[in-house]
Amino acid sequence: MSNDTHRDDANPNQSASQDEPLIEGHSYDGIEEYDNPMPGWWVWLFWICVAFAPVYVLGMHVFDIIPTYEEKLASDQAELAEIRTAWEAQNPTFEVSNDAIAAFVGVEEAIAAGQQLYSANCAVCHGASGEGLIGPNLTDAYWIHGNENVDIYTVITEGVLDKGMTPWGSILAPQERSELVAYIRSIEGTNPEGAKEPQGTLYEESPAEDNEEET
Numbered sequence: 001m002s003n004d005t006h007r008d009d010a011n012p013n014q015s016a017s018q019d020e021p022l023i024e025g026h027s028y029d030g031i032e033e034y035d036n037p038m039p040g041w042w043v044w045l046f047w048i049c050v051a052f053a054p055v056y057v058l059g060m061h062v063f064d065i066i067p068t069y070e071e072k073l074a075s076d077q078a079e080l081a082e083i084r085t086a087w088e089a090q091n092p093t094f095e096v097s098n099d100a101i102a103a104f105v106g107v108e109e110a111i112a113a114g115q116q117l118y119s120a121n122c123a124v125c126h127g128a129s130g131e132g133l134i135g136p137n138l139t140d141a142y143w144i145h146g147n148e149n150v151d152i153y154t155v156i157t158e159g160v161l162d163k164g165m166t167p168w169g170s171i172l173a174p175q176e177r178s179e180l181v182a183y184i185r186s187i188e189g190t191n192p193e194g195a196k197e198p199q200g201t202l203y204e205e206s207p208a209e210d211n212e213e214e215t
């Protein structure tokens with residue numbers, strides 16, 4: 001094959017390159033190179049890059065208009081810290097204690113919210129009114145796991161897996177679990193119909209009664 005045929009295959013835009021001088025000495029395996037100009041878009045891109053470079057260097061290092069990587073990182077992290085602080089201010093971490101939960105006990109809205117959660121999640125096992133079914137009666141003065149607010153909260157949170165009580169710690173928020181305690185406190189001593197026989201230890205005094213006296 002002649003050189004001309006090679007050129008036809010490699011460059012259909014043959015007439016443009018025909019005038020171009022061959023770069024002497026650039027020949028590999030018989031393929032020779034022509035000194036064609038770079039495509040227009042490429043040349044434009046090149047000059048735009050060249051023009052942008054001094055803008056960037058001056059802007060970043062001389063006039064300090066463009067932030068460096070470190071500056072941008074620091075400002076973004078400051079922004080993130082602000083968002084975190086704002087979030088934490090709106091969502092205070094809940095320290096589980098008798099007092100913290102007592103703040104829910106006797107509060108109407110907490111009891112109402114707790115009742116809804118109870119109907120949706122707990123009634124299947126503890127009965128619609130807490131009278132007990134698979135799970136123990138929650139209205140009597142007998143408790144298997146203690147009758148302090150924290151005791152009830154802890155059973156709800158951790159469950160009693162080998163006895164069939166679901167752990168709710170990862171399903172319900174601390175506030176929701178506290179509302180459930182508030183609801184359970186509110187039905188204490190209601191002696192609903194079909195009440196299940198007592199299970200656990202008899203507690204003569206309920207912390208809820210102290211609380212009710214206060215309010």
Ligand code: HEC
Pocket residue numbers: 117118121122123124125126134135136138142143144145146152155156160163164165166168180199200
């Ligand atoms: C799948 C059935 C089931 C569900 C659902 C369930 N429980 Fe229980 N629960 C039990 C069983 C069974 C026990 C008894 C555990 C034991 O014997 O130690 C129990 C125990 C308890 C106790 C301790 C009672 C005591 O005497 O100390 C509380 C409080 C309680 N559940 C609250 C709840 C709340 C609140 C919910 C809903 C968020 C709930 N349970 C959902 C089965 C259930």
